[in-house]
Amino acid sequence: MVHTKMNAAVIDTDGKVVVRKIDVPKPGPGEIMVKVGAAAQNPTDWKSIAFGKRTGAVVGCDYTGVIEEIGPDVPAGLWKVGDRASGFVQGSTWPNGAFAEYTVASAEVTIHVPDSWTVESAAHLGAAPLTAIQALWQSHDDLPTPLKPTSTPFPILVYGASSSVGQFVVQFAKLSGLHVIATSSPKNFDLVKSLGADEVFDYHDTEVGKKIKAATGGKLKYAVDNISEHGSSQIISDALSDEGGKVSLLFPYESPRAGISVSSTVAYHLLGKSFDFPFSYTEDPNLT
CATH class of the missing domain: 3.40.50.720 (NAD(P)-binding Rossmann-like Domain)
Structure with a gap:
């Protein structure tokens, strides 16, 4: 079944976080789409909400789940649909974050999760390590x-x-x-x-x-x-x-x-994208 809408924790116009139905993100070049099984919290989550104030952005950075779709230009053999994966995204900045039913992430900044790990443990294998x-x-x-x-x-x-x-x-x-x-x-x-x-x-x-x-x-x-x-x-x-x-x-x-x-x-920096919050940064190929 192809899902087009999902529940997500979104920053509202008043700066508060609400659960809302939004479009399911699609993976772009070098990206994977993950059905989120668990998410972890980081200080950057509340700080981005409080100081970024990006209306419509999905909250959350760290996630773990199962790959449902693989975008173009992902290296062959790196991932397959059904693989367990953990990683992080730049939540509270774009209409894509970890506190949602689905998230899109960089295929090469994502970790393969062993079957022996619980989703609660695997969710921490994102920004912190x-x-x-x-x-x-x-x-x-x-x-x-x-x-x-x-x-x-x-x-x-x-x-x-x-x-x-x-x-x-x-x-x-x-x-x-x-x-x-x-x-x-x-x-x-x-x-x-x-x-x-x-x-x-x-x-x-x-x-x-x-x-x-x-x-x-x-x-x-x-x-x-x-x-x-x-x-x-x-x-x-x-x-x-x-x-x-x-x-x-x-x-x-x-x-x-x-x-x-x-x-x-x-x-x-590891995500290979320019951003303007929490500070202005232009992609540096030497870091990615």
Whole structure:
């Protein structure tokens, strides 16, 4: 049966989200259409609703489901109808999002889901892990990887380790052989340690930056800031070595002091499309 209409969570003219019947999207070149089985929430969802105010846009980024249609120019053998798939789209910006019965996504920025995974678990394989990969190996160009882990561990600070992206950063960093220093609320210490963190500090502690610096012997030169606000830049600055270091950000801010280089990434870059929210971006083939 061919469906032409679907239910979707849409931004209304007053900025609120409503469920409405809209047209089912059609996959374009290099795209697949997925019947959504589950969707996950991200901070970008509410922020895009609140600040983007795109009337008619479908909300939601992360999804998992089953492929129902394959668009033109998708590489042969990459996907077939009926495959389980997970990924992300730039929700709350276009008339296409994850909080809908169907979504259209990039065929090459989508993950094959094993049959053993539940839809609830698979729905998280979207923006968060890909953003974590960008933060570790796009913003930083000299860190080891899980495929080539270092045999001589050195410290990396994961600020906001219990966040959706932070949890993936901790796991990837540990698999790369790094000594993972993390921050979170005390209630999440056990969670963060279970993911691989070697040491966890309470970011509420007014001396936390200095304590991390002492714990690393003043040798910390790498950090991932998964919060990028509420004073995180100063805490990280206090924790880094006197010589400075590199910090990858989820949201841009100025370097807190001389010797510290900062670089921000956003998963939307991977979709291979220009966009004008949350900032203006023209497609860069080197990133896609």
